Amino acid sequence: MTTTVSSRVGFLGLGVMGQPMALRLVRAGVGLVVWNRTPDRCDPVVAAGARAVDTVTEVAADCATVVVMLADEFAVDQVLDPGGPGFADLVRDRLLIMMGTYPPAYSVALQAAVRAAGGSYVEAPVSGSRAAAEAGALVAMLAGDDPSVLARTQELLASVAARVVPCGPVPSALLTKLTVNSYIITMLTGLAEAVHLGDRLGIERRRLTEVLLGGTLASPVLATKLEKLAAGDHSAQAAIADVAKNTGLITTAAARAGAAAPLAEVCHRLFADAVDLGLGGDDLIAVISSLEARAGSL
Ligand SMILES: NC(=O)c1ccc[n+]([C@@H]2O[C@H](COP(=O)([O-])OP(=O)(O)OC[C@H]3O[C@@H](n4cnc5c(N)ncnc54)[C@H](OP(=O)(O)O)[C@@H]3O)[C@@H](O)[C@H]2O)c1
Incomplete structure (x- = not known):
């Protein structure tokens, strides 16, 4: 064609x-x-x-x-x-x-x-x-x-x-994109935090995956990220450095618009920490390393 x-x-x-x-x-x-x-x-x-x-x-x-x-x-x-x-x-x-x-x-x-x-x-x-x-x-x-x-x-x-x-x-398409990214990034960072919490509570990642993908929250994105966490596969679908850039764009846009963006601000720090850990080229889900570093286990 x-x-x-x-x-x-x-x-x-x-x-x-x-x-x-x-x-x-x-x-x-x-x-x-x-x-x-x-x-x-x-x-x-x-x-x-x-x-x-x-x-x-x-x-x-x-x-x-x-x-x-x-x-x-x-x-x-x-x-x-x-x-x-x-x-x-x-x-x-x-x-x-x-x-x-x-x-x-x-x-x-x-x-x-x-x-x-x-x-x-x-x-x-x-x-x-x-x-x-x-x-x-x-x-x-x-x-x-x-x-x-x-x-x-x-x-x-x-x-x-x-x-x-x-x-x-x-720039309405880019403003829409930043708004969408605000949701996606905070959601996936929340997933990393939940898995980290589960690790500390002794909950097997496999069991967590079964519950999360067994209900109405199941989605291809969630499945992909849980699979990557289970396999320790950090190859980039969206790289940490790119997400750090994006969270910076989101927090700047929020400040200019007078919107509160506490979750995006925390994510921005976590992704910046991950870049500092040398993980800029890894997939965004490797942000779990920033949480492990905060918990003192790295
Ligand atoms: N990954 C995602 O999930 C995703 C989703 C939606 C939108 N985006 C956005 O789409 C864009 C591309 O993302 P990506 O994930 O494909 O990024 P990427 O893998 O880092 O690719 C970036 C591209 O930019 C080139 N580049 C970087 N710095 C350059 C420079 N100084 N001079 C010339 N070329 C340069 C790279 O060339 P080299 O190959 O030579 O490094 C590469 O072709 C970004 O704006 C990103 O925010 C990404």
Whole structure:
């Protein structure tokens, strides 16, 4: 199947999320041109039919639409260099689809810079981790002003997201994403704390898993995280360092909005502690180590 979107689509950032998302696009028939700072992370996507290039300039030269799935605003600055001499040529007559999680104010400023240079801009952050990305089961939140651009984006994302939720103008998609993350992160940190408590009370993780997954709280996310805890599998679906970044964005957004966010603040400290313990690359559920450290058992 070939999509009716522009002939070629660029994809910048083939990390934990970007790689499976790019793979789904290629397998859906999208002609994909990929770039990643660490080139060998392009290999699986190239094996599936994408073309890898050495520079972002080559991506822009070949693609009217460019998906950006880079880690944070510092990576975006480094890669796109907004305000730099080559920026206008990179984005003029291009549609930039920003799918990572960035500060809302940063996104507003980037949108203004892209528009001033003659490009189009859409926010499309996603909810769901690597397993959801592999399954095409992400939920994308969409923000922008131009209905035809939003429709083009939604069509492109059909193989990546099971659902696309329109949110309004930029940065409403990122504000929605931070709100959703506030729930997910505090919930999963609560799971880590419960397992830690169970460990101390002598409750087998297997028994806890049976009870939690046996009732109405059962969910694929809960099952995945409980399995990872039982197996001691800390491979990242969502990395501790990324969650620490996210809790920082949530607490900042809450402070600006005058919202109370005590749970997010505690989570922010726990994830920062986990980064300090050297666990930044581990899955978020390894935050249990921060609790063990607080309990004096590490
Ligand atoms: N993981 C999740 O569950 C999840 C879910 C929803 C949204 N998100 C958001 O989606 C974005 C990507 O997440 P991820 O989990 O895929 O992160 P990741 O695995 O850390 O990948 C980050 C990507 O950014 C690149 N990058 C980082 N710093 C760079 C720099 N200075 N210059 C150039 N490239 C740089 C990395 O390149 P290298 O390969 O060279 O390091 C990689 O391609 C983040 O904004 C994250 O918050 C993540």
